[in-house]
Amino acid sequence: MPGAMQDIQHPQRVLIVDDDEILNGLFCEYLGARGLSTLCALSLAEAKNCLRTAVDIDLILLDYQLGDGCGLDLLTDPEYQHLFGELPVIMISVRDDHEFLESCFALGAADYIIKPVNLSLLALKVSALIRNRALQRLIRQQNTELAGFKLNAEREEAVAKYTYEHLVRQNRASIDGVSIQIHPSTTFSGDIALARFSPRGDLYFLLADATGHGLAAAMTIMPVVAIFNTMVARGFHLETIVAEMNRKLVRDTPVDRFVAALVIQIHRERHEVCVWNGGIPAALWIDQGRVLHEFPSNHMALGILDEPVFDAGVSRCPTPASGEILVFTDGLLEAKSPVGDAFSLARVHEVIAQQPANLLQQLMASLQAHVTHTHYEDDVSLCLLSPSIIAQHFSQRIGLRPLDAELQLPTAAIEWSLRLGGQELQQLDLPPLCMSLFQGLRVPFAVREYLFLVISEVVAFALDQGVLMLDSNRKNTPAGVVDYFTDWQKRLALLGHEDYLQLSMAWQPGHGIHKPVNQFQVTVKWQVSAPSFAIFNTPDRQQLGTDPALLLVKQLVDELYLDEAQSCLRAVMYVNQSIPL
Numbered sequence: 001m002p003g004a005m006q007d008i009q010h011p012q013r014v015l016i017v018d019d020d021e022i023l024n025g026l027f028c029e030y031l032g033a034r035g036l037s038t039l040c041a042l043s044l045a046e047a048k049n050c051l052r053t054a055v056d057i058d059l060i061l062l063d064y065q066l067g068d069g070c071g072l073d074l075l076t077d078p079e080y081q082h083l084f085g086e087l088p089v090i091m092i093s094v095r096d097d098h099e100f101l102e103s104c105f106a107l108g109a110a111d112y113i114i115k116p117v118n119l120s121l122l123a124l125k126v127s128a129l130i131r132n133r134a135l136q137r138l139i140r141q142q143n144t145e146l147a148g149f150k151l152n153a154e155r156e157e158a159v160a161k162y163t164y165e166h167l168v169r170q171n172r173a174s175i176d177g178v179s180i181q182i183h184p185s186t187t188f189s190g191d192i193a194l195a196r197f198s199p200r201g202d203l204y205f206l207l208a209d210a211t212g213h214g215l216a217a218a219m220t221i222m223p224v225v226a227i228f229n230t231m232v233a234r235g236f237h238l239e240t241i242v243a244e245m246n247r248k249l250v251r252d253t254p255v256d257r258f259v260a261a262l263v264i265q266i267h268r269e270r271h272e273v274c275v276w277n278g279g280i281p282a283a284l285w286i287d288q289g290r291v292l293h294e295f296p297s298n299h300m301a302l303g304i305l306d307e308p309v310f311d312a313g314v315s316r317c318p319t320p321a322s323g324e325i326l327v328f329t330d331g332l333l334e335a336k337s338p339v340g341d342a343f344s345l346a347r348v349h350e351v352i353a354q355q356p357a358n359l360l361q362q363l364m365a366s367l368q369a370h371v372t373h374t375h376y377e378d379d380v381s382l383c384l385l386s387p388s389i390i391a392q393h394f395s396q397r398i399g400l401r402p403l404d405a406e407l408q409l410p411t412a413a414i415e416w417s418l419r420l421g422g423q424e425l426q427q428l429d430l431p432p433l434c435m436s437l438f439q440g441l442r443v444p445f446a447v448r449e450y451l452f453l454v455i456s457e458v459v460a461f462a463l464d465q466g467v468l469m470l471d472s473n474r475k476n477t478p479a480g481v482v483d484y485f486t487d488w489q490k491r492l493a494l495l496g497h498e499d500y501l502q503l504s505m506a507w508q509p510g511h512g513i514h515k516p517v518n519q520f521q522v523t524v525k526w527q528v529s530a531p532s533f534a535i536f537n538t539p540d541r542q543q544l545g546t547d548p549a550l551l552l553v554k555q556l557v558d559e560l561y562l563d564e565a566q567s568c569l570r571a572v573m574y575v576n577q578s579i580p581l
Contacts, residue, residue: 012130013037013056017047017071018063018092023117027061030119031126044069051080057087058130061122062109064093075107084108086136088129092117159486177389178205181360183331183380190217191329191381192225196232203390204232204241205264207280207383208302209329211257217379220257223248224302228263234435234452238265239312242276242302244453246310249303251551252472258303262295262327266319266387273325273387274314278302281330281345287323289355325385326352326359331378335371343370360384409518409575410441414507422495425463430503431456447575450556455522457553458571459503462524466567467501468492469528499528523570 014031018024019042028038039054041047044066051057062071071091075084088110093100096114104112111125178195190210197203206228210217224245231241242263249259260279267274275283279301285293299311328348335343347366356362360382368374416437420428434455438448464470468491474484501524508519554560559572 012058013039013054014059014061014126014130015039015041015047015050015054015057016061017041017044017066017074018061019043019065019067020063026119027117027122031123034123034127036126036130043067044071044074047074048077048080051083058133059126060087060089061126062089062091064091064095064104072104072107075109081108086133088133090122090125090129175203175390176392177386178203179360179384181364181382183364183374183376185331185376185379189379189381190221191331191379192221193327193381193383194225194228195385196229198232202268203264203266203385203387204228204238205266205327205383205385207262207327207329207381209260209280209331209379209381211259216257220249220253220259220303223252224259224261230431230456234431234448236452238263238274238276238314242278242314243307243310243312246302246305246312247307250306253303258301260297260301260329262297264325264327264385265314266385266390268391271319272316273319274316276312276314281328281333284326284348284352285317285320285323286326286352287320289353291349291352292320292323293317319387322388324359325387327383327385328363329379329381331376331380332363332367332382334378335367335376335380337370338372341370343367409444409447409509410507411509413509414441415505417502417504419500419502421497422499423497425467425495425499425501426492430459430501434503434505450573450575451520451522454553454556454571454573455503455505457556458522458524458569459501461550461553462501462526462569464488466524466526466569467495467499467528495528499526501526517574520573520575521570523568525566525568527567 210220262280278299283295
């Protein structure tokens with residue numbers, strides 16, 4: 001307690017109120033010899049004057065019987081009464097009866113001493129009370145600081161909660177045949193469940209459970225959600241989506257943060273169910289109260305293994321004509337009763353066997369009866385997928401049709417360029433526009449996957465590190481992710497018309513012996529003045545060439561050129577019969 005010791009070590013001031021000049025002087029001399037500063041008052045009136053004019057009085061030594069009144073009158077005077085809640089008072093008197101002592105303490109005295117005064121005992125009492133006052137002052141100071149920290153934390157949590165709830169709202173889609181219930185254990189849920197249709201009509205479902213609880217877990221979930229939505233919209237295969245989620249988490253999150261996830265793809269045309277399960281309890285295919293098939297966890301959670309050893313392989317089975325897929329997190333199985341008994345998988349099977357009209361509601365009712373409360377130690381998520389109903393839902397959607405049959409690679413040269421200014425960068429997403437172009441040109445699906453990933457990484461790098469001048473290393477902690485996302489939005493809003501990002505693509509088909517390989521080139525240029533960035537305290541961007549965000553691009557392309565002076569990044573790929581996906 002440095003603050004407390006510092007207060008104690010400085011000379012403390014004692015006001016001595018006693019009408020006996022000799023005794024008053026003795027007290028002053030004795031306490032002064034022990035490092036205390038003293039102030040003498042020979043009457044009640046002088047004592048009041050000292051309290052009005054003197055500062056930094058740490059203790060009052062008050063005689064009961066004074067020439068102009070009773071010492072207790074000082075404690076009851078309305079003008080000074082407010083001081084004695086903090087300022088300790090030691091009463092001095094020849095009286096030692098219980099009634100007198102009780103009245104002294106009732107009026108605010110902190111201690112007393114009987115005449116004739118034992119000076120050693122007096123010094124001990126004075127030192128103890130002054131020390132206690134210094135400690136109380138430190139506690140009040142720390143409580144004030146703690147209240148400020150708490151207020152700031154609540155404000156930050158409110159911002160983060162708004163961001164997280166916005167994320168949930170943006171990704172809340174109502175799909176017939178998909179039922180989702182999520183019960184968070186804190187303000188933020190570390191679980192999230194999403195369902196999306198791909199352009200081909202396949203249903204993709206994700207249940208993710210991040211490490212820990214609350215805000216840190218919710219922030220770890222955010223990149224998983226973004227990747228899932230984007231790649232499903234572009235029609236990526238399940239294996240590619242899972243691999244990209246893992247790569248993103250390994251690269252951008254701390255080593256102690258990972259995400260257990262279960263991803264399902266229900267193929268509309270192939271009538272096949274593909275499941276990747278990493279760390280989630282086994283998904284159950286149920287029909288008429290029986291468990292027909294289980295999809296256990298065969299993989300490590302996302303964000304643990306590096307790309308070379310990560311396994312994105314899926315389990316496959318034909319889509320049965322009837323039945324449903326029940327998915328849940330370990331928060332359901334591990335919820336404990338008051339005596340410590342876990343809910344367990346056996347109780348889940350018991351509820352399934354009852355064939356309730358609403359399985360999810362019945363499971364939650366059984367869980368609440370088991371734990372006897374609604375505050376869970378971990379987030380509890382329950383999901384139910386009905387493939388037959390999902391297929392009907394898709395067939396009723398307007399404007400969604402399977403892609404045309406894949407054709408060969410373009411045989412003519414193609415050039416395409418788009419420049420977006422500040423406002424347009426806030427409204428348009430470049431990679432999907434490129435994918436629409438590739439789809440219109442009937443570029444093969446596998447090639448579209450490859451080009452989309454390259455373009456996404458190049459554009460993201462140019463926007464975040466080039467235009468917005470952010471440092472991707474800030475995303476190494478959950479708090480850093482929140483700060484990075486907040487600054488990203490602020491800086492994007494500050495861009496003006498003079499700030500731009502230009503994306504150019506060129507396709508050169510290969511012909512003959514001298515040029516047998518197709519070449520695809522993507523170039524991103526940017527310009528930023530952003531004078532409003534001066535509101536940020538310190539420069540954020542590191543040297544672009546050393547940014548870890550470029551590592552994936554370097555692995556994907558054949559040639560990569562970065563010209564920081566010209567604010568330009570160019571990637572070249574040679575596309576033939578094999579591509580790195």
